[in-house]
């Protein structure tokens with residue numbers, strides 16, 4: 344497995360590969376790789392000749408610099424697991440390589456960045472869209488893979504790629520869950536044993552939504568209130584939002600119709616986790 348820290352070497356490698364007809368699959372990450380990431384690497388290895396994984400903790404998408412510093416990191420473990428899942432290249436630039444002095448360009452995907460996580464995390468999706476655009480320009484993949492767990496991020500990236508006539512196909516991969524239903528996330532490492540077991544309540548609340556819809560209930564107020572009851576009964580869980588939105592436009596809906604996203608954000612002490620399910624009726 345090759346490791347590139349410089350944009351120029353990453354670009355030169357991709358140019359060579361694509362000139363020889365090799366398809367490139369790309370998984371952008373901030374490291375602390377888990378089964379969710381590795382499932383995308385394995386899928387990309389089946390669908391492409393070359394798999395590139397980027398590991399870059401993007402300071403632009405964190406509210407405060409300390410949050411980026413607190414982001415879990417385990418490079419040695421990441422390299423091993425990325426390689427055994429089928430990665431050919433790790434792109435691991437530093438902050439100055441990505442945002443050199445004098446950097447001035449930011450990408451804003453309007454409206455859909457201001458709802459759900461965007462309400463409390465102002466500017467977060469500007470940071471995400473900016474770094475993803477840069478990474479897609481650098482790696483120039485045929486296919487780029489994003490996790491459904493970050494559903495809003497995936498919708499924003501797809502919109503950006505469409506709006507800016509970019510080439511890569513954006514593939515959204517299913518959420519991988521622990522045995523008790525907790526969605527895999529790099530942040531799970533930060534949870535204490537107790538917080539970790541409490542966090543399973545998020546998926547229980549989402550399963551309640553599925554159960555109610557299966558019983559023919561379509562009133563979102565009723566569904567959200569039953570979900571809220573489950574979440575607020577859990578000690579040390581502070582609900583940030585429970586939302587039911589159209590899966591593509593991310594507009595709040597009152598009644599479940601067509602394809603919707605049921606999404607939650609919950610704080611376990613200071614650790615913020617998100618999860619969602621899509622429901623189609």
Ligand code: PAF
Pocket residue numbers: 371372373399401404471474475493496
């Ligand atoms: O989902 C993530 O890990 C990040 O938001 C991403 C897409 C790598 C951009 O920094």
